[in-house]
Amino acid sequence: MHENSSGSENLHNIISIDYNANFFFDRAVKSLDRYQYEKALKYFRKAVEYEPDNPVNHCNMAGILSETGDYKGSNQVLQHILEHVDASMTECYFYMANNYANMESFEEAEKALITYLEEDPSGQFMDEAEEMMELLHYELNRPTKVNKIKSREGMVEHEHARKLLEEGKFAQAVKLLEEIVADCPDFMSARNNLALAYYYMGRFAKAKESIQGVLDVEPGNLHALCNLAIFFQHENNEEELSMLVDMLSVTVPFHQEHVFKLATTMGILGKHEAAYGHFRRLLKDEEFSSDASLYHYTAAAACNSGRMDAAAKYWRHCRKLDPTNDVPDFYLAQLGPLQNSGAESMKVSYHYHLPFEEQFKAWEHHGEAMTEEAKHNPLIRSSFFWALRHGEPHIKLQVIQTLELIADEEVQHALQLFLQEPGEDAELKDAARLVLMRLEGHSGGHSDRDNSAQHRGILPEWHDDWQQVLNTVFQCMDKRSDPFRKREIGNLWSAFLSRIYPNIPKMRNIPGWAAALDYTAAKIRGGSSTYEQMAERYGISSSTVRRYARQMDVMRADPEDNRSDFRPFTEKV
Structure with missing residues (x-):
């Protein structure tokens, strides 16, 4: 009995194996x-x-x-x-x-x-x-x-869009980036650069919307946070900007591209101490140690933060790396008298080119050579287009006159967009019109149909009802306006559609939209047209003109001016 009892107990101690x-x-x-x-x-x-x-x-x-x-x-x-x-x-x-x-x-x-x-x-x-x-x-x-590499989908197109941005071809960049984001919504670099493209074009609401879309997915995305800080500065949103700058000030990025983005952002925001620290950190990396432009950025941050001796040292090294560039010599010449006078700092642009006034002086002495360089140097072209939007009035006038020497399709597009900017000085617009007329004369002129076709490149497609609105305005203008005025109307219509895209309403009331376009163009030009006059011209009620003109008010809202001399840098993949 004892043995049987012991055997029974041993059986209870056996653990069954679960075969799975x-x-x-x-x-x-x-x-x-x-x-x-x-x-x-x-x-x-x-x-x-x-x-x-x-x-x-x-x-x-x-x-x-x-x-x-x-x-x-x-x-x-x-x-x-x-x-x-x-x-x-x-x-x-x-x-x-x-x-x-x-x-x-x-x-x-x-x-x-x-x-x-x-x-x-x-x-x-x-x-x-x-x-x-x-x-x-x-x-x-x-x-x-290989026709495509799915894991790298959109990367080639994104690189092209990034180059378009850096060349100042903002409308083309927006079109391409919108296509990339539509196909690859998780492509955060493309979404960040799309926000910058919107920003450059003055579409600030779309820019913030794009950045917010990135932060909803990646709250810590450094490129998006830096861009958002610049947008807050543009809006004079001091409270939000202060909180964001406090966070960025204690951020120490690991990747060199992030360090560069943070350094340039701090420079734009006027936080030159922080910018100086980040630029110096980049100079310690062998990959960047031979980049002359980085030495200029570091010198500018040093100068703006009161480190005159350090600034001189970095500009001398910049000159050694890039001996044919006039930038380091120009700033070293400026720096010498200031150091002797005991000045504590000097406001210096971070852009790695001569200040516009100096560029124009160089143009007077070396006009043909400078023109050829501007035609082929994306940085110079980009800086001109930027100055045309954000420079002081006298700088804008010089840019307009200089762009006539470059005289290509991108220049014409930039001047056409400038004419649609509300709040710009009437004399500057007259100068831009004169340059455009000369350029059109050299190219042999265009028909009205050609003109409207030129604007279509801004939008991904051009609908028949949009063209009908233009045609209706042109029919009413035939006996009272010159061809250039028609081109101006076409530019205005294209710019309006571009700004509200993709939320463009169906154009069911063609005369109503045509009257609103005519009325808005007259107001921007400084005319004294009334709703009643437009209503009589287009055979509709004055209340209809008023209703549609209010929808076009986006063209007449005065945008806030951003005078930053250092543009946000695009994001690489």
Whole structure:
């Protein structure tokens, strides 16, 4: 009896084994650690039996088959995963490409690799895929043709848009960036640069909306926070700006691009001490130590924060790195007398070019050479377009006169947009009109139809009802206005549609919109037209003219002026 009792107790102490997928998975991993591939394969197959819908176990089985040289069997498993288990496991195509390459089936390897690149959203094996493309190029004696790389979707287009921004081609950049963001809403760099593009065009509400969209997804996105700080400064929103600057002031970025963004932002905000610290940190990096422009930025921050000797040192080094540039010599010449007089600081622009007054002096002495440089130097062109929007009146006049020397399509577009800016000085607009008329005369002139077609590039498409509004205005203007006036009306209409895009209403009342356009153009020009006069001209009621003209008030609202001399930098990927 005692022995039976003891045996019964021992039976109660036995722990039953729960045979499930995890059990066999653990056994398989232990076998792999001991290089027992046959055992590991057997255990992974058992795991698949218990969980046939788990793609991980299938992948592990395919991996072991590949490891043991059964490339064909491995590919059969991988194909089964894609067809019957989980089609989203696009990395299987990369594994299959490896197997085909090991089988020396290079054509099949290429097909699988192309499918991986075109369908995989994460790009987990991008480096390995690029190495395999080099191998296939060698084996097949031709490059691998890939139509698109899904994990890098939008990156080439984004780089092009970023260059357009830096060249001052804001309307083109907006159009391209809007397309990128529509296709890739998680592309935060594109959304940040779209906000900057809106900002440069004066579409401040859209700029903030775009930045807020980034921060809703990534509250700590440094580029977005820096851009938001600049927008707050533009709005004179002191309370919000102060809180944000306090946060940015204690931020120490790790990535060099973030350091550069924060440094430039602090310079724009007038926090020159902080900007100086960040720029000096960048100079310690070998990657940036030969960048002459960075030495100028550091010198400017030093000068603006009262470090005159340090500023002189950095400008001397800038001159050594870039001996043909006049910028360091100009500021060193300015700095000498100030140091002798005991001045504590000097306000210096962070832009790495001569102040506009000095550029124009250089133009007087070296006009042809300077014109050629401006035609091909994006930084100079960009600075001119920026000054046209934000410079002092006398600077704007000089820019307008200088742009006539450059005389290309981008210049004409910039001047046309300038004419639509509310609140600009009438004499400046007259000067811009005169330059435009001369440029149009040199190019042989355009018909009204050509003029309206030129504006369409600002918008992603041009609807028939929009053109009908223009045609209605032109018909009423035929006997009372010159061709240039029609072009001005076309520019105004295009600018209005661009500013409210994509929330453009259906143009059901063509005469109403035409009257509103005519009325708004007259007011911007300084005319004395009334609702009643427009109502009589277009055969509608004065209340209808008033209703539609109010919707066009966006063209006559005085924007706040931003005099910052240092533009926010675009974000790279």
